[in-house]
Amino acid sequence: MTVQELPGATAYxxxxxxxxxxxxxxxxxxxRVLGTEAAAGLDRELLLRLYDALVHGRRFNTQATALTKQGxxxxxxxxxxxxxxxxxxxxxxxxxxxxxxxxxxxxxxxxRGLDPVEALTLLRGDWHTGYDPRESRIAPLSTPLATQLxxxxxxxxxxxxxxxxxxALAMVGDGGTSExxxxxxxxxxxxxxxxxxxxxxNNGFAISVPLAKQTAAPSxxxxxxxxxxxxxxxxxxxxxxxxxxxxxxxxxxxxxxxxTLIEAVTYRMDAHTNADDATRYRADAEVxxxxxxxxxxxxxxxxxxxxxxxxxxxxxxxxAAEAMAADLRGRMNADPLLDPMDLFAQIYDVPTPQLxxxxxxxxxxxxxxxxx
Amino acid sequence: MAQALQRAMRDAMAEDPAxxxxxxxxxxxxxxxxxxxxxxxxxxxDRCTDTPLAEAGILGAAVGMAMYGLRPVxxxxxxxxxxxxxxxxxxxxxxxxxRTRGALPMPIVVRVPYGGGIGGVEHHSDSSEAYYMAxxxxxxxxxxxxxxxxxxxxxxxxxxxPVIFLEPKRLYWSKAEWSPDAPAAVEPIxxxxxxxxxxxxxxxxxxxxxxxxxxxxxxxRDEGWDxxxxxxxxxxxxDDATVCASVRRTGRAVVVHESAGFGGPGGEIAARVTERxxxxxxxxxxxxxxxxxxxxxxxxxxxxxxxxxxVLDAVARLQWEAQS
Ligand SMILES: Cc1ncc(C[n+]2csc(CCOP(=O)(O)OP(=O)(O)O)c2C)c(N)n1
Numbered sequence: 001m002t003v004q005e006l007p008g009a010t011a012y013x014x015x016x017x018x019x020x021x022x023x024x025x026x027x028x029x030x031x032r033v034l035g036t037e038a039a040a041g042l043d044r045e046l047l048l049r050l051y052d053a054l055v056h057g058r059r060f061n062t063q064a065t066a067l068t069k070q071g072x073x074x075x076x077x078x079x080x081x082x083x084x085x086x087x088x089x090x091x092x093x094x095x096x097x098x099x100x101x102x103x104x105x106x107x108x109x110x111x112r113g114l115d116p117v118e119a120l121t122l123l124r125g126d127w128h129t130g131y132d133p134r135e136s137r138i139a140p141l142s143t144p145l146a147t148q149l150x151x152x153x154x155x156x157x158x159x160x161x162x163x164x165x166x167x168a169l170a171m172v173g174d175g176g177t178s179e180x181x182x183x184x185x186x187x188x189x190x191x192x193x194x195x196x197x198x199x200x201x202n203n204g205f206a207i208s209v210p211l212a213k214q215t216a217a218p219s220x221x222x223x224x225x226x227x228x229x230x231x232x233x234x235x236x237x238x239x240x241x242x243x244x245x246x247x248x249x250x251x252x253x254x255x256x257x258x259x260t261l262i263e264a265v266t267y268r269m270d271a272h273t274n275a276d277d278a279t280r281y282r283a284d285a286e287v288x289x290x291x292x293x294x295x296x297x298x299x300x301x302x303x304x305x306x307x308x309x310x311x312x313x314x315x316x317x318x319x320a321a322e323a324m325a326a327d328l329r330g331r332m333n334a335d336p337l338l339d340p341m342d343l344f345a346q347i348y349d350v351p352t353p354q355l356x357x358x359x360x361x362x363x364x365x366x367x368x369x370x371x372x
Numbered sequence: 373m374a375q376a377l378q379r380a381m382r383d384a385m386a387e388d389p390a391x392x393x394x395x396x397x398x399x400x401x402x403x404x405x406x407x408x409x410x411x412x413x414x415x416x417x418d419r420c421t422d423t424p425l426a427e428a429g430i431l432g433a434a435v436g437m438a439m440y441g442l443r444p445v446x447x448x449x450x451x452x453x454x455x456x457x458x459x460x461x462x463x464x465x466x467x468x469x470x471r472t473r474g475a476l477p478m479p480i481v482v483r484v485p486y487g488g489g490i491g492g493v494e495h496h497s498d499s500s501e502a503y504y505m506a507x508x509x510x511x512x513x514x515x516x517x518x519x520x521x522x523x524x525x526x527x528x529x530x531x532x533x534p535v536i537f538l539e540p541k542r543l544y545w546s547k548a549e550w551s552p553d554a555p556a557a558v559e560p561i562x563x564x565x566x567x568x569x570x571x572x573x574x575x576x577x578x579x580x581x582x583x584x585x586x587x588x589x590x591x592x593r594d595e596g597w598d599x600x601x602x603x604x605x606x607x608x609x610x611d612d613a614t615v616c617a618s619v620r621r622t623g624r625a626v627v628v629h630e631s632a633g634f635g636g637p638g639g640e641i642a643a644r645v646t647e648r649x650x651x652x653x654x655x656x657x658x659x660x661x662x663x664x665x666x667x668x669x670x671x672x673x674x675x676x677x678x679x680x681x682x683v684l685d686a687v688a689r690l691q692w693e694a695q696s
Pocket of ligand 1: 104143144145172173174175176177203205206207268272396425449453456
């Protein structure tokens with residue numbers, strides 16, 4: 001009995017491929033531009049903009065890491081080494097688009113224009129989200145992995161229903177792709193042809209677990225084919241390549257072409273967070289090898305080679321980054337003004353009688369404490 | 373305590389080849405709290421396995437492993453990251469024995485670091501015990517001392533039923549007169565213990581709140597109260613006998629825990645005590661709990677967590693005047 005003879009088979013056989021998988025398949029070599037011939041055609045202004053953003057981003061990472069050592073941040077999951085992908089994700093979006101970052105993507109939020117202090121409240125510990133997601137069009141940094149991906153799909157779907165050409169760009173780590181939410185989000189997005197771009201930053205590890213223990217897929221980008229969307233592998237340290245591939249995916253999404261899955265191949269230069277001891281699970285030699293492929297140096301090399309980066313321009317970028325770092329340091333060194341009564345703010349639209357009672361209890365405790 | 377828990381798994385694995393440890397980062401890293409440190413080295417990666425990052429998958433796979441005769445010990449990295457596994461827990465783990473008329477028991481231990489007080493950012497400090505207690509078919513236990521951590525985990529692994537093993541993460545680093553060479557006898561699950569004898573009132577508590585209540589009991593001496601502290605250790609099954617014996621003796625009780633009060637464990641406990649000890653009670657059973665709010669950011673958590681003062685305030689409200 002052939003499949004076609006199965007009861008319930010309709011005119012279009014269920015077993016027949018619905019899409020030719022070939023165009024969906026990623027090129028197994030990560031896409032690169034910097035250092036190749038293709039780089040000659042790159043827009044000078046764009047490269048310089050990326051350069052400024054990378055220098056700024058690197059400084060943001062080193063400053064935030066320093067703040068953990070001073071006890072000013074509870075924790076910081078550094079994206080040092082991943083700046084090209086973080087920054088490109090922010091720069092390819094229009095103002096009306098939405099970014100759905102994971103907990104490691106503070107830099108993407110900052111590169112999108114968010115005040116660094118507001119972006120860091122979650123990690124400082126004064127509030128869970130220190131900015132207005134509607135105003136910034138940046139969803140709260142998601143701590144539970146991959147759970148923000150279905151949100152991105154829903155928002156993009158809703159925008160399309162409303163007739164708005166808004167795109168959602170959702171970020172997740174290599175480890176996060178193992179979660180059920182990742183699968184469900186990709187499937188929904190493909191079935192609904194939602195204007196979403198999924199950006200996986202494959203930085204080699206999920207805390208201590210290397211990619212080989214995370215997936216047996218040829219690459220994470222290959223997963224796209226199973227959902228019926230194109231997958232793209234990119235050198236995540238190549239800012240120009242990241243910008244190109246992301247721009248193309250955003251354009252595709254905006255013009256009704258549906259979602260894309262992009263895997264940025266990169267590396268986490270620091271430990272998982274400042275609380276982690278990376279020497280337990282990886283060798284220094286590996287880290288050193290990646291240092292030679294540093295995103296800032298890569299772009300700098302390209303710009304210098306083409307005579308686009310003089311000392312003045314380099315100095316200006318460094319200076320701007322330093323000013324941001326000094327401002328961040330200064331403002332983070334002040335204790336945030338916190339009102340313990342805020343514990344009861346915004347639990348519900350209208351507080352329950354029980355919460356009113358509990359807030360009165362806390363108020364009395366605070367007064368007693370102050371009177372002591 | 374982390375060391376005692378690790379020792380419990382090591383001993384269980386050495387005694388029974390069916391015991392398998394699995395979870396995120398439990399192998400090479402030894403877990404983010406180092407509780408499984410060294411197990412992969414000693415027993416191999418097939419016995420202590422770094423899984424892909426998927427809680428539903430981990431627990432679902434554990435169900436299948438248990439069906440085939442293994443005894444999985446699953447680590448959930450943090451309280452709030454166990455939520456993706458709820459489907460497996462509620463739909464399968466908790467009711468598999470019942471729906472198969474005993475053919476498929478589920479000897480699974482789910483270890484969950486839980487509770488606040490370590491300055492963790494959001495989703496790292498939840499007290500999720502009420503959700504587990506509300507699911508029939510699960511045992512729910514939580515140690516507060518180092519010897520109990522060892523004994524209870526051994527008992528949990530030995531149990532043929534699923535056990536949610538809640539590890540108070542702020543007690544991971546607590547030390548005690550305890551030698552890994554001479555671990556205490558393993559007590560069956562389901563027994564509460566009197567941690568401090570007293571006569572004026574009983575503090576009913578468990579896990580991370582036990583040290584708080586012991587401190588409160590010391591402070592209460594200055595006020596002339598002699599407080600008894602009962603460590604419940606096991607929320608399911610619940611030790612009515614030990615609890616009621618204490619409350620009948622003292623005539624007053626306060627339940628103390630960090631998870632939200634409304635719909636929380638304290639309500640169930642207070643109701644049970646009232647049902648069984650009504651004529652012995654001199655005052656209503658009071659509850660001291662975390663506020664009914666999502667767990668707050670680290671900089672505000674001290675205002676949320678029930679501390680010594682809040683416990684003493686409740687003790688003061690136990691209608692002492694009415695006695696005379
Ligand atoms: C649902 C869930 N499970 C577990 C965790 C704990 N956790 C935080 S980060 C992390 C590793 C994430 O790795 P990956 O997705 O590769 O992102 P990366 O940290 O490398 O950027 C884990 C296991 C979590 N935050 N959420």
